[in-house]
Amino acid sequence: MRLLERMRKEWFMIGIVLAIAGAKLKPSVGVNGGPLKPEITVSYIAVATIFFNSGLSLKTEPLAY
Template sequence: MSVKTFFTRHWFMYTMCLVIILAYIAPGVGSKGGLIYPEITVKYGAVSTIFFFSGVSLQTSDIHAAMSQTSLHVFIQGTTFLVYPVFMKILCILLTTIGDFNKSLLKG
């Protein structure tokens, strides 16, 4: 594998490392109220941009392979939105009736 191919394939990680080094050299640029106003740009732009470029760099075959795993997605969504909430509700009810726990803490 040539150096150009290697850097082309892993451009995102090298760009992230470069940005970290630049932040170390000139931290004032990214501080609150600094040149790029990170309280606005990071909150609204940087996160979206990172996810966008990560998604664009994926191979179509990888996306198709991941989307075709329906049973895995149903399992993850089911446990996230059904099993865990029901389990936590039962646990909170048990802790409320058995122990002397703060109800506000259990609500959170």
């Protein structure tokens, strides 16, 4: 049970380690022209998603004044 609690607490770091391990094991997924299409995904979709999530975190009350 303590391991599960620790994993829930450290979920972000575990995710980063898994992403790095996946990239090391299968680098062909992220190359230009690969299945993830990083030339499109990183340029447009990732930036738009970051700005969208950032906008969702804004408090709406100060924006009304």
